[in-house]
Amino acid sequence: MACQAxxxxxxAAEVNGSTAVAPAAAVRRFxxxxxxxxxxxxxxxEGAWDEDGKGxxxxxxxxxxxxxxxxxxxxxxxxxxxxxYAEDVAIMKSISANAYRFSIAWPRIFPDGSxxxxxxxxxxxxxxxxxxxxxxxEPFATLYHWDLPQALxxxxxxxxxxxxxxxxxxxxxxxxxxxxxxxxxxxxxxxFRSFVEGGYSGFDxxxxxxxxxxxxxxxxxxxxxxxxxxxRHHAVLAHGLAVQAIRAGGxxxxxxxxxxxxxxxxxxIGTPEYxxxxxxxxxxxxxxxxxxxLEGRYTDAYLAEAGGDAPRFTxxxxxxxxxxxxxxxxxxxxxxxxxxxxxxxxxxxxIPISASHPKMASAWHVFDPxxxxxxxxxxxxxxGPRPIFITENGCAGADEVSExxxxxxxxxxxxxxxxxxxxxxxxxxxxxVRGYFxxxxxxxxxxxxxxxxxxxxxxxxxxxxxxxxxxSAQWFREAARRNAVV
Ligand code: PNW
Numbered sequence: 001m002a003c004q005a006x007x008x009x010x011x012a013a014e015v016n017g018s019t020a021v022a023p024a025a026a027v028r029r030f031x032x033x034x035x036x037x038x039x040x041x042x043x044x045x046e047g048a049w050d051e052d053g054k055g056x057x058x059x060x061x062x063x064x065x066x067x068x069x070x071x072x073x074x075x076x077x078x079x080x081x082x083x084x085y086a087e088d089v090a091i092m093k094s095i096s097a098n099a100y101r102f103s104i105a106w107p108r109i110f111p112d113g114s115x116x117x118x119x120x121x122x123x124x125x126x127x128x129x130x131x132x133x134x135x136x137x138e139p140f141a142t143l144y145h146w147d148l149p150q151a152l153x154x155x156x157x158x159x160x161x162x163x164x165x166x167x168x169x170x171x172x173x174x175x176x177x178x179x180x181x182x183x184x185x186x187x188x189x190x191x192f193r194s195f196v197e198g199g200y201s202g203f204d205x206x207x208x209x210x211x212x213x214x215x216x217x218x219x220x221x222x223x224x225x226x227x228x229x230x231x232r233h234h235a236v237l238a239h240g241l242a243v244q245a246i247r248a249g250g251x252x253x254x255x256x257x258x259x260x261x262x263x264x265x266x267x268x269i270g271t272p273e274y275x276x277x278x279x280x281x282x283x284x285x286x287x288x289x290x291x292x293x294l295e296g297r298y299t300d301a302y303l304a305e306a307g308g309d310a311p312r313f314t315x316x317x318x319x320x321x322x323x324x325x326x327x328x329x330x331x332x333x334x335x336x337x338x339x340x341x342x343x344x345x346x347x348x349x350x351i352p353i354s355a356s357h358p359k360m361a362s363a364w365h366v367f368d369p370x371x372x373x374x375x376x377x378x379x380x381x382x383x384g385p386r387p388i389f390i391t392e393n394g395c396a397g398a399d400e401v402s403e404x405x406x407x408x409x410x411x412x413x414x415x416x417x418x419x420x421x422x423x424x425x426x427x428x429x430x431x432x433v434r435g436y437f438x439x440x441x442x443x444x445x446x447x448x449x450x451x452x453x454x455x456x457x458x459x460x461x462x463x464x465x466x467x468x469x470x471x472s473a474q475w476f477r478e479a480a481r482r483n484a485v486v
Contacts, residue, residue, distance in 0.1 A: 028424045028485040035138065035435025036480035037099030038092055038457065039392050041145035041190065043075045044444040046105065048082035052120035055111025057147035058158070058199075062218035073450025079442060080465055082124065087467070089131045091458055092441060095473045096480035099138040101259075101391060101437045102128065103145035103190065106171055113149035114167040122178050129182045140389075140437070141179065142187040142259060143172050143242060146195045146217070153219055159196065159231045160223075165238040173245030180250030187259040187329050187391065188242040192235045192289040194261060200231045205364055206337070209355025213364050216448065225309035232288040233311035233321075239293060240320035259329035259391035262290045263336040264375040266368065268351055277341035277348035282378045284346060285336065294383040296322020301346060327434070328383070331392035332375045332419075334366040360395035360415060362453055367395075369418035376426045376433050387434045393419055394439035396446070396453040399470065407459045407470040416475055420485045438476060442467060 043059045050056070063074040081088055092100055106113070108121030125141070132139045148158055156163040176186060197203040198217030207213045223231065239258055246256045265281035267274035283291055287302035296318055303310050313321075338351040358367040376388045395415045399407050420436065427433050443456035451462050457473040460466070478486045 028421065028428075030424060030483050031427055031434075032483070033434070034427075034483055035099040035389070035437075036097055036476070036483075037101055037138075037140065037435055037437035038095075038097045038441035038476075039101035039437040039439050040081070040441050040444060041103040041142065041147075042105035042108075043078075043145070043147045044440075044446070045079040045081040045442070047075065047077040047080045049074075049076045051082065052108070052124070053111055053118040054105065054121060055107035055113070055118075056150040057105065057107045058150050058153050058218040059147050061150050062220075069448060070450040070452050073445065073452075075445045078445045079460055084465070085128050086131055088442070089128075089135050089137065091467060091469070092137055093135045095457060095469065095477040097137060097441070097476075098480065099140055099435055099437065100132055100441070101140040101142060101187070103142035103147075104175060105147050106144065106168075107147065107149040107151075109175060110149060110167070110171055111151075113152035113155070113164075114170060117174060122175070125175075125179060129179060133182060138185070139183045140185040140187065141175070141183050142190050143175060144168065144188065144238075145190040158219055159200065159234050159238075160227065162234065162237075165234050165241065168238040169241035169245045172242035173249040176246040176249035176254065180246070180254050183250075184253070184255060185327075186246050186250070186254065186256045188239040188246070188256065189235065190259045190391075191261045191331060192232075192239070192258070193263065196228075196232050196235050196289075201228050206353060207364055208353040208357045208359070208366055210352065211355070215364065225306070229288070229306055229309055229311040233313055233317075236289060236293055236321045237313075237317055240317075240323045243323040243325060244320065255326035257325040257327040257329050257389075258293060259331060259389075260286075260290050260293075261331040261333070261392070262286050262375060262379070264332065264334075264371050264378070265337050265339045265348070265350075266335040266371055266374050268338050268340050273341040274339065278339040278374065279378050279382055280346060281337065281339045281348045281350070283382055290328075290330075290379075291382075292318075292321055293325070294322070294328070325386070327387040327389055328379050329389045329391035330375055330379060331439070332372055332390055333393060333395075334364070335368045335371045335374075360411065361398060362396045362449075365395060367415070369415075369422045372419045372422035373426050376423070376431045377429070380431050385432050387432050389434055390423065390436045392437060392439035394455050396449075396455050399443070399454045399459060401459065401468075405468070407468060409470045409472050412457075412470065412472040413475045416472060416479075417485065420479065424485050 202222040204212040263285035265278045267278040342349040440455040442458035443454040443460040446453035459468045
Protein backbone atom coordinates (compact mmCIF):
# COMPACT_ATOMS: atom_id res chain seq x y z
CA MET A 1 0.00 0.00 0.00
CA ALA A 2 2.65 2.47 1.01
CA CYS A 3 4.47 1.76 -2.22
CA GLN A 4 1.36 2.37 -4.32
CA ALA A 5 0.65 5.61 -2.54
CA UNK A 6 4.08 6.98 -3.27
CA UNK A 7 3.86 5.80 -6.88
CA UNK A 8 0.70 7.76 -7.45
CA UNK A 9 2.30 10.80 -5.86
CA UNK A 10 5.20 10.71 -8.26
CA UNK A 11 2.96 10.37 -11.31
CA ALA A 12 2.35 6.78 -12.43
CA ALA A 13 2.51 6.12 -16.15
CA GLU A 14 1.25 3.15 -18.17
CA VAL A 15 4.24 1.54 -19.87
CA ASN A 16 3.78 -1.70 -21.85
CA GLY A 17 0.59 -2.44 -19.99
CA SER A 18 2.19 -2.29 -16.55
CA THR A 19 2.29 0.67 -14.23
CA ALA A 20 5.76 2.21 -14.05
CA VAL A 21 6.76 5.19 -11.98
CA ALA A 22 8.16 8.05 -14.00
CA PRO A 23 11.25 9.51 -12.33
CA ALA A 24 10.19 12.70 -10.60
CA ALA A 25 12.94 14.65 -12.35
CA ALA A 26 11.42 13.83 -15.72
CA VAL A 27 8.08 15.17 -14.62
CA ARG A 28 8.84 18.70 -13.46
CA ARG A 29 11.75 19.85 -15.61
CA PHE A 30 12.80 23.41 -16.41
CA UNK A 31 13.67 24.52 -19.96
CA UNK A 32 17.16 23.73 -21.26
CA UNK A 33 19.73 26.39 -20.42
CA UNK A 34 17.90 27.46 -17.26
CA UNK A 35 20.14 29.36 -14.82
CA UNK A 36 20.30 27.96 -11.28
CA UNK A 37 21.77 30.88 -9.44
CA UNK A 38 22.44 32.25 -6.00
CA UNK A 39 22.43 35.92 -5.02
CA UNK A 40 24.10 38.27 -2.54
CA UNK A 41 24.84 41.97 -2.23
CA UNK A 42 28.02 43.89 -1.52
CA UNK A 43 27.25 45.47 1.84
CA UNK A 44 25.70 42.25 3.13
CA UNK A 45 28.73 40.01 2.58
CA GLU A 46 31.92 41.80 1.59
CA GLY A 47 33.20 43.40 4.78
CA ALA A 48 36.46 45.35 4.16
CA TRP A 49 34.32 48.41 4.60
CA ASP A 50 37.20 50.90 4.44
CA GLU A 51 39.86 48.89 2.65
CA ASP A 52 41.69 49.58 -0.60
CA GLY A 53 40.39 53.11 -0.92
CA LYS A 54 36.68 52.37 -0.54
CA GLY A 55 34.54 55.38 0.39
CA UNK A 56 31.86 55.38 3.07
CA UNK A 57 28.32 54.36 2.12
CA UNK A 58 25.05 55.39 3.74
CA UNK A 59 24.83 51.86 5.17
CA UNK A 60 28.28 52.17 6.77
CA UNK A 61 27.19 55.41 8.40
CA UNK A 62 23.82 53.99 9.47
CA UNK A 63 25.19 50.73 10.91
CA UNK A 64 27.86 52.69 12.80
CA UNK A 65 25.12 54.75 14.48
CA UNK A 66 24.19 53.13 17.83
CA UNK A 67 20.68 51.73 18.08
CA UNK A 68 19.98 51.33 14.39
CA UNK A 69 20.76 47.64 13.84
CA UNK A 70 19.77 44.63 15.91
CA UNK A 71 22.56 43.69 18.30
CA UNK A 72 24.64 46.64 16.99
CA UNK A 73 25.81 44.41 14.13
CA UNK A 74 27.57 46.05 11.18
CA UNK A 75 28.82 45.06 7.76
CA UNK A 76 32.40 46.04 8.67
CA UNK A 77 33.56 42.43 8.34
CA UNK A 78 30.31 40.59 7.54
CA UNK A 79 31.25 37.38 5.69
CA UNK A 80 34.69 38.73 4.81
CA UNK A 81 33.83 37.81 1.24
CA UNK A 82 36.20 40.53 0.02
CA UNK A 83 39.07 38.28 1.13
CA UNK A 84 37.35 34.89 0.87
CA TYR A 85 35.69 35.24 -2.52
CA ALA A 86 37.65 32.35 -4.03
CA GLU A 87 36.41 29.98 -1.32
CA ASP A 88 32.88 31.28 -1.82
CA VAL A 89 33.00 30.69 -5.56
CA ALA A 90 34.23 27.14 -4.92
CA ILE A 91 31.30 26.58 -2.57
CA MET A 92 28.86 27.83 -5.21
CA LYS A 93 30.37 25.42 -7.67
CA SER A 94 30.04 22.58 -5.17
CA ILE A 95 26.28 23.15 -4.97
CA SER A 96 26.02 23.19 -8.79
CA ALA A 97 25.08 26.86 -9.11
CA ASN A 98 25.73 27.97 -12.69
CA ALA A 99 25.04 31.67 -12.12
CA TYR A 100 25.87 34.20 -9.43
CA ARG A 101 24.17 37.53 -8.87
CA PHE A 102 26.38 39.87 -6.85
CA SER A 103 26.34 43.62 -6.43
CA ILE A 104 29.05 46.16 -6.93
CA ALA A 105 29.68 48.67 -4.15
CA TRP A 106 29.48 52.07 -5.82
CA PRO A 107 31.74 53.67 -3.13
CA ARG A 108 34.49 51.13 -3.94
CA ILE A 109 34.49 52.34 -7.53
CA PHE A 110 33.87 56.06 -6.89
CA PRO A 111 34.71 56.68 -3.20
CA ASP A 112 33.32 60.19 -3.51
CA GLY A 113 30.29 59.15 -5.57
CA SER A 114 31.64 60.75 -8.73
CA UNK A 115 34.89 62.21 -10.01
CA UNK A 116 38.03 60.18 -9.48
CA UNK A 117 37.61 56.37 -9.77
CA UNK A 118 39.47 54.01 -7.44
CA UNK A 119 41.30 51.37 -9.54
CA UNK A 120 41.54 48.95 -6.60
CA UNK A 121 37.75 48.88 -6.41
CA UNK A 122 37.17 47.69 -9.95
CA UNK A 123 40.11 45.32 -9.65
CA UNK A 124 38.33 43.36 -6.88
CA UNK A 125 35.26 42.74 -9.06
CA UNK A 126 37.44 41.91 -12.02
CA UNK A 127 39.16 39.17 -9.98
CA UNK A 128 35.80 37.91 -8.75
CA UNK A 129 34.46 37.71 -12.31
CA UNK A 130 37.56 35.80 -13.49
CA UNK A 131 37.17 33.36 -10.60
CA UNK A 132 33.51 32.79 -11.49
CA UNK A 133 34.19 32.24 -15.17
CA UNK A 134 36.97 29.78 -14.37
CA UNK A 135 34.46 27.85 -12.24
CA UNK A 136 31.88 27.80 -15.04
CA UNK A 137 29.57 30.21 -13.19
CA GLU A 138 27.94 33.03 -15.17
CA PRO A 139 28.35 36.45 -13.49
CA PHE A 140 25.27 38.71 -13.18
CA ALA A 141 26.17 42.11 -11.70
CA THR A 142 23.84 44.53 -9.89
CA LEU A 143 25.03 48.12 -9.86
CA TYR A 144 22.99 49.46 -6.96
CA HIS A 145 21.98 47.39 -3.96
CA TRP A 146 21.37 50.35 -1.63
CA ASP A 147 24.93 51.29 -0.59
CA LEU A 148 24.88 54.86 -1.87
CA PRO A 149 28.14 56.77 -1.43
CA GLN A 150 27.67 58.86 1.73
CA ALA A 151 29.28 61.77 -0.12
CA LEU A 152 26.29 61.95 -2.50
CA UNK A 153 23.91 62.08 0.39
CA UNK A 154 25.93 64.81 2.10
CA UNK A 155 26.34 66.87 -1.07
CA UNK A 156 22.92 66.50 -2.70
CA UNK A 157 20.51 64.75 -0.32
CA UNK A 158 21.00 61.44 -2.14
CA UNK A 159 18.19 60.42 -4.47
CA UNK A 160 16.39 63.71 -3.91
CA UNK A 161 18.72 65.22 -6.49
CA UNK A 162 19.29 64.70 -10.20
CA UNK A 163 23.01 65.03 -9.50
CA UNK A 164 22.83 61.57 -7.92
CA UNK A 165 20.91 60.27 -10.94
CA UNK A 166 23.60 61.45 -13.36
CA UNK A 167 26.43 60.24 -11.13
CA UNK A 168 24.79 56.80 -11.14
CA UNK A 169 24.60 56.70 -14.93
CA UNK A 170 28.28 57.70 -15.16
CA UNK A 171 29.25 55.00 -12.67
CA UNK A 172 27.17 52.40 -14.55
CA UNK A 173 28.87 53.25 -17.85
CA UNK A 174 32.30 53.13 -16.20
CA UNK A 175 31.70 49.64 -14.77
CA UNK A 176 30.20 48.31 -18.01
CA UNK A 177 33.26 49.48 -19.94
CA UNK A 178 35.58 47.60 -17.56
CA UNK A 179 33.62 44.43 -16.83
CA UNK A 180 31.35 44.25 -19.88
CA UNK A 181 33.88 42.12 -21.76
CA UNK A 182 33.16 39.29 -19.27
CA UNK A 183 29.88 40.16 -17.57
CA UNK A 184 26.99 39.52 -19.97
CA UNK A 185 24.12 40.61 -17.69
CA UNK A 186 23.75 43.80 -15.69
CA UNK A 187 20.97 44.77 -13.30
CA UNK A 188 20.78 48.52 -12.80
CA UNK A 189 19.03 48.81 -9.44
CA UNK A 190 17.86 46.32 -6.82
CA UNK A 191 14.41 46.86 -5.32
CA PHE A 192 13.42 50.42 -6.11
CA ARG A 193 10.42 49.97 -3.85
CA SER A 194 12.46 48.93 -0.80
CA PHE A 195 15.15 51.59 -0.80
CA VAL A 196 12.91 54.47 -1.86
CA GLU A 197 10.04 53.69 0.48
CA GLY A 198 12.32 52.49 3.29
CA GLY A 199 14.69 55.44 3.06
CA TYR A 200 12.44 58.33 2.08
CA SER A 201 8.88 57.51 3.16
CA GLY A 202 9.14 55.45 6.32
CA PHE A 203 7.58 52.35 4.68
CA ASP A 204 4.92 50.41 6.58
CA UNK A 205 3.89 47.08 5.06
CA UNK A 206 0.84 44.87 5.67
CA UNK A 207 1.74 41.61 7.38
CA UNK A 208 -1.66 40.06 8.06
CA UNK A 209 -4.39 40.49 10.62
CA UNK A 210 -4.47 44.22 9.88
CA UNK A 211 -0.98 44.63 11.35
CA UNK A 212 1.71 46.70 9.73
CA UNK A 213 5.46 46.47 10.03
CA UNK A 214 7.92 49.32 9.77
CA UNK A 215 10.91 48.66 7.49
CA UNK A 216 13.21 51.64 7.80
CA UNK A 217 16.47 52.34 6.00
CA UNK A 218 18.94 55.19 5.64
CA UNK A 219 18.62 58.09 5.18
CA UNK A 220 15.44 57.63 7.28
CA UNK A 221 13.53 60.56 5.81
CA UNK A 222 9.78 60.97 5.77
CA UNK A 223 9.25 63.23 2.81
CA UNK A 224 5.95 64.89 1.96
CA UNK A 225 4.16 63.38 -1.09
CA UNK A 226 5.46 65.71 -3.82
CA UNK A 227 9.10 65.25 -2.80
CA UNK A 228 8.62 61.53 -2.31
CA UNK A 229 7.16 61.15 -5.81
CA UNK A 230 10.16 63.06 -7.12
CA UNK A 231 12.56 60.62 -5.44
CA ARG A 232 10.59 57.71 -6.95
CA HIS A 233 10.93 59.36 -10.35
CA HIS A 234 14.66 59.89 -9.86
CA ALA A 235 15.10 56.20 -9.09
CA VAL A 236 13.49 55.04 -12.33
CA LEU A 237 15.23 57.78 -14.28
CA ALA A 238 18.57 56.60 -12.87
CA HIS A 239 17.69 53.11 -14.09
CA GLY A 240 16.83 54.36 -17.58
CA LEU A 241 19.96 56.48 -17.98
CA ALA A 242 22.06 53.60 -16.66
CA VAL A 243 20.52 51.24 -19.24
CA GLN A 244 21.68 53.64 -21.94
CA ALA A 245 25.13 54.07 -20.39
CA ILE A 246 25.65 50.32 -20.04
CA ARG A 247 24.63 49.76 -23.67
CA ALA A 248 27.10 52.42 -24.73
CA GLY A 249 29.89 51.07 -22.50
CA GLY A 250 29.43 47.28 -22.64
CA UNK A 251 30.20 44.87 -25.46
CA UNK A 252 27.68 44.16 -28.22
CA UNK A 253 25.12 41.77 -26.80
CA UNK A 254 25.44 42.91 -23.18
CA UNK A 255 22.04 42.36 -21.58
CA UNK A 256 20.60 44.86 -19.15
CA UNK A 257 17.51 45.16 -16.99
CA UNK A 258 16.39 45.82 -13.40
CA UNK A 259 15.76 43.69 -10.30
CA UNK A 260 12.54 44.91 -8.68
CA UNK A 261 10.54 43.46 -5.82
CA UNK A 262 7.29 43.95 -7.67
CA UNK A 263 4.21 44.15 -5.50
CA UNK A 264 2.27 41.06 -6.53
CA UNK A 265 -1.51 40.83 -6.29
CA UNK A 266 -2.61 37.19 -6.20
CA UNK A 267 -6.13 36.24 -7.34
CA UNK A 268 -8.03 34.48 -4.57
CA ILE A 269 -9.61 32.17 -7.14
CA GLY A 270 -8.15 31.30 -10.54
CA THR A 271 -11.17 32.21 -12.66
CA PRO A 272 -10.77 34.72 -15.52
CA GLU A 273 -12.52 37.54 -13.59
CA TYR A 274 -10.23 37.17 -10.59
CA UNK A 275 -7.14 36.79 -12.76
CA UNK A 276 -8.04 39.97 -14.63
CA UNK A 277 -8.71 41.87 -11.39
CA UNK A 278 -5.34 40.78 -9.99
CA UNK A 279 -3.54 41.96 -13.16
CA UNK A 280 -5.22 45.36 -12.88
CA UNK A 281 -4.15 45.56 -9.24
CA UNK A 282 -0.54 44.57 -9.96
CA UNK A 283 -0.27 47.19 -12.69
CA UNK A 284 -1.47 49.95 -10.36
CA UNK A 285 0.44 48.79 -7.28
CA UNK A 286 3.66 49.08 -9.31
CA UNK A 287 2.78 52.31 -11.11
CA UNK A 288 5.76 54.29 -9.79
CA UNK A 289 8.37 51.61 -10.54
CA UNK A 290 7.85 48.47 -12.63
CA UNK A 291 4.91 49.80 -14.63
CA UNK A 292 6.49 53.09 -15.67
CA UNK A 293 9.78 51.35 -16.58
CA LEU A 294 7.97 48.86 -18.82
CA GLU A 295 5.33 51.21 -20.26
CA GLY A 296 7.35 54.43 -20.48
CA ARG A 297 4.50 56.41 -18.91
CA TYR A 298 2.81 56.82 -15.56
CA THR A 299 -0.67 55.33 -15.38
CA ASP A 300 -3.61 57.72 -15.48
CA ALA A 301 -4.75 56.49 -12.07
CA TYR A 302 -1.32 57.18 -10.54
CA LEU A 303 -1.17 60.73 -11.91
CA ALA A 304 -4.79 61.43 -10.95
CA GLU A 305 -4.25 60.21 -7.42
CA ALA A 306 -1.03 62.18 -7.03
CA GLY A 307 -2.72 65.34 -8.38
CA GLY A 308 -0.58 68.38 -7.58
CA ASP A 309 1.99 66.13 -5.90
CA ALA A 310 2.76 64.21 -9.12
CA PRO A 311 6.45 64.02 -10.04
CA ARG A 312 7.82 66.64 -12.41
CA PHE A 313 9.40 65.25 -15.54
CA THR A 314 10.08 65.98 -19.19
CA UNK A 315 9.06 63.82 -22.16
CA UNK A 316 12.70 63.07 -22.72
CA UNK A 317 13.05 61.78 -19.16
CA UNK A 318 10.03 59.53 -19.53
CA UNK A 319 11.51 58.13 -22.70
CA UNK A 320 14.70 57.34 -20.80
CA UNK A 321 12.73 55.72 -17.95
CA UNK A 322 11.08 53.45 -20.53
CA UNK A 323 14.36 52.52 -22.27
CA UNK A 324 13.84 49.00 -23.65
CA UNK A 325 15.27 46.35 -21.33
CA UNK A 326 16.54 42.94 -22.37
CA UNK A 327 14.83 41.19 -19.48
CA UNK A 328 12.71 41.83 -16.41
CA UNK A 329 14.25 40.81 -13.09
CA UNK A 330 11.81 40.30 -10.23
CA UNK A 331 12.45 39.52 -6.58
CA UNK A 332 9.59 37.33 -5.40
CA UNK A 333 9.07 36.63 -1.71
CA UNK A 334 5.44 37.06 -0.76
CA UNK A 335 2.00 38.04 -2.04
CA UNK A 336 1.40 41.71 -1.27
CA UNK A 337 -2.37 41.50 -1.47
CA UNK A 338 -5.06 39.01 -2.41
CA UNK A 339 -7.58 40.25 -4.91
CA UNK A 340 -11.21 39.74 -5.90
CA UNK A 341 -13.01 41.44 -8.80
CA UNK A 342 -15.18 44.50 -8.27
CA UNK A 343 -17.65 46.41 -10.45
CA UNK A 344 -16.47 49.66 -8.91
CA UNK A 345 -13.28 51.39 -10.01
CA UNK A 346 -10.42 50.46 -9.87
CA UNK A 347 -11.96 47.08 -10.82
CA UNK A 348 -10.58 45.05 -7.95
CA UNK A 349 -10.96 44.65 -4.23
CA UNK A 350 -8.06 43.88 -1.85
CA ILE A 351 -8.83 40.94 0.42
CA PRO A 352 -7.08 41.28 3.79
CA ILE A 353 -4.42 38.78 4.78
CA SER A 354 -5.60 36.76 7.77
CA ALA A 355 -3.85 37.04 11.15
CA SER A 356 -3.24 33.28 11.10
CA HIS A 357 -1.85 33.16 7.54
CA PRO A 358 1.30 30.99 7.44
CA LYS A 359 4.57 32.91 7.61
CA MET A 360 8.23 32.20 7.18
CA ALA A 361 10.59 33.36 9.95
CA SER A 362 10.87 37.07 9.02
CA ALA A 363 7.96 39.08 10.42
CA TRP A 364 7.09 40.38 6.93
CA HIS A 365 7.21 37.04 5.20
CA VAL A 366 3.65 35.98 4.38
CA PHE A 367 4.01 32.52 2.82
CA ASP A 368 2.26 31.59 -0.41
CA PRO A 369 4.27 29.78 -3.08
CA UNK A 370 1.63 30.62 -5.73
CA UNK A 371 3.09 34.10 -5.98
CA UNK A 372 5.98 32.42 -7.82
CA UNK A 373 3.52 31.46 -10.54
CA UNK A 374 1.42 34.63 -10.69
CA UNK A 375 4.22 37.20 -10.60
CA UNK A 376 6.05 36.08 -13.78
CA UNK A 377 2.74 35.30 -15.47
CA UNK A 378 1.50 38.83 -14.80
CA UNK A 379 4.74 40.39 -16.06
CA UNK A 380 4.17 38.50 -19.31
CA UNK A 381 0.44 39.15 -19.65
CA UNK A 382 0.67 42.83 -18.70
CA UNK A 383 3.82 43.82 -20.58
CA GLY A 384 4.39 41.15 -23.20
CA PRO A 385 6.82 38.26 -23.43
CA ARG A 386 10.43 39.03 -22.63
CA PRO A 387 12.99 36.99 -20.72
CA ILE A 388 12.32 36.99 -16.98
CA PHE A 389 14.75 36.26 -14.16
CA ILE A 390 13.66 35.54 -10.62
CA THR A 391 16.44 37.68 -9.19
CA GLU A 392 15.66 36.76 -5.57
CA ASN A 393 13.54 34.28 -3.66
CA GLY A 394 14.30 32.70 -0.31
CA CYS A 395 13.41 32.79 3.36
CA ALA A 396 14.94 33.21 6.79
CA GLY A 397 14.95 30.29 9.19
CA ALA A 398 16.04 29.36 12.72
CA ASP A 399 18.88 27.25 11.26
CA GLU A 400 20.22 25.65 14.40
CA VAL A 401 23.38 23.57 14.22
CA SER A 402 22.40 20.09 15.41
CA GLU A 403 24.57 17.78 17.48
CA UNK A 404 25.90 16.02 14.39
CA UNK A 405 27.04 19.38 13.01
CA UNK A 406 24.39 19.56 10.28
CA UNK A 407 21.80 22.27 9.78
CA UNK A 408 18.45 20.65 9.04
CA UNK A 409 16.51 23.57 7.62
CA UNK A 410 13.40 21.61 6.74
CA UNK A 411 11.38 24.84 6.45
CA UNK A 412 13.68 26.20 3.74
CA UNK A 413 13.54 22.88 1.86
CA UNK A 414 9.74 23.07 1.97
CA UNK A 415 9.89 26.68 0.79
CA UNK A 416 12.22 25.85 -2.11
CA UNK A 417 10.23 22.84 -3.24
CA UNK A 418 6.94 24.73 -3.08
CA UNK A 419 8.21 27.88 -4.81
CA UNK A 420 10.11 26.07 -7.55
CA UNK A 421 7.11 23.83 -8.26
CA UNK A 422 5.11 26.97 -8.95
CA UNK A 423 7.90 28.44 -11.05
CA UNK A 424 8.04 25.24 -13.07
CA UNK A 425 4.26 25.52 -13.52
CA UNK A 426 4.90 28.94 -15.09
CA UNK A 427 7.67 27.74 -17.44
CA UNK A 428 5.61 24.71 -18.47
CA UNK A 429 2.90 27.14 -19.61
CA UNK A 430 5.44 28.99 -21.75
CA UNK A 431 6.14 31.94 -19.42
CA UNK A 432 9.71 32.84 -20.49
CA VAL A 433 11.51 32.53 -17.13
CA ARG A 434 15.20 32.00 -17.89
CA GLY A 435 16.67 31.64 -14.44
CA TYR A 436 16.22 31.55 -10.68
CA PHE A 437 18.53 33.14 -8.09
CA UNK A 438 18.16 31.95 -4.54
CA UNK A 439 18.52 34.58 -1.83
CA UNK A 440 20.95 33.93 -0.47
CA UNK A 441 24.04 31.98 -1.28
CA UNK A 442 25.09 32.22 2.36
CA UNK A 443 23.83 33.73 5.63
CA UNK A 444 24.74 37.39 5.70
CA UNK A 445 24.04 40.84 7.13
CA UNK A 446 20.24 41.12 6.92
CA UNK A 447 19.96 44.92 7.17
CA UNK A 448 18.02 46.03 10.28
CA UNK A 449 18.06 42.46 11.65
CA UNK A 450 21.86 42.25 11.50
CA UNK A 451 23.12 38.67 11.48
CA UNK A 452 19.96 37.47 13.25
CA UNK A 453 17.91 36.56 10.18
CA UNK A 454 19.66 33.77 8.27
CA UNK A 455 18.74 33.45 4.58
CA UNK A 456 21.58 31.28 3.25
CA UNK A 457 21.81 27.85 1.67
CA UNK A 458 25.20 27.90 3.38
CA UNK A 459 25.38 28.43 7.14
CA UNK A 460 27.94 30.96 8.37
CA UNK A 461 29.34 30.93 11.90
CA UNK A 462 29.89 34.66 12.36
CA UNK A 463 32.51 34.08 15.07
CA UNK A 464 34.81 31.85 13.02
CA UNK A 465 33.41 32.69 9.54
CA UNK A 466 33.32 28.98 8.83
CA UNK A 467 30.84 28.05 6.08
CA UNK A 468 28.71 24.88 6.24
CA UNK A 469 26.14 23.81 3.61
CA UNK A 470 22.63 23.34 5.04
CA UNK A 471 20.18 20.61 4.05
CA SER A 472 18.63 23.12 1.62
CA ALA A 473 21.98 23.38 -0.20
CA GLN A 474 21.74 19.65 -0.94
CA TRP A 475 18.20 20.12 -2.24
CA PHE A 476 19.35 23.01 -4.44
CA ARG A 477 22.27 21.00 -5.81
CA GLU A 478 20.11 18.05 -6.81
CA ALA A 479 17.53 20.31 -8.45
CA ALA A 480 20.23 22.27 -10.32
CA ARG A 481 21.94 19.09 -11.52
CA ARG A 482 18.68 17.64 -12.82
CA ASN A 483 17.24 20.99 -13.97
CA ALA A 484 14.02 19.93 -12.29
CA VAL A 485 12.04 20.11 -9.08
CA VAL A 486 13.13 17.11 -7.06
C1 PNW B 1 15.39 41.84 -0.25
N1 PNW B 1 9.32 42.41 1.87
O1 PNW B 1 14.72 42.71 0.62
C2 PNW B 1 16.75 42.45 -0.53
O2 PNW B 1 17.01 42.63 -1.90
C3 PNW B 1 17.89 41.70 0.12
O3 PNW B 1 18.99 42.55 0.25
C4 PNW B 1 17.44 41.12 1.45
O4 PNW B 1 18.47 40.58 2.19
C5 PNW B 1 16.40 40.07 1.12
O5 PNW B 1 15.36 40.58 0.30
C6 PNW B 1 15.78 39.42 2.34
O6 PNW B 1 15.11 40.36 3.12
C7 PNW B 1 13.38 42.56 0.90
O7 PNW B 1 8.91 43.01 2.86
C8 PNW B 1 12.89 43.29 1.97
O8 PNW B 1 8.55 41.73 1.17
C9 PNW B 1 11.55 43.23 2.28
C10 PNW B 1 10.68 42.45 1.53
C11 PNW B 1 11.16 41.71 0.48
C12 PNW B 1 12.52 41.77 0.17
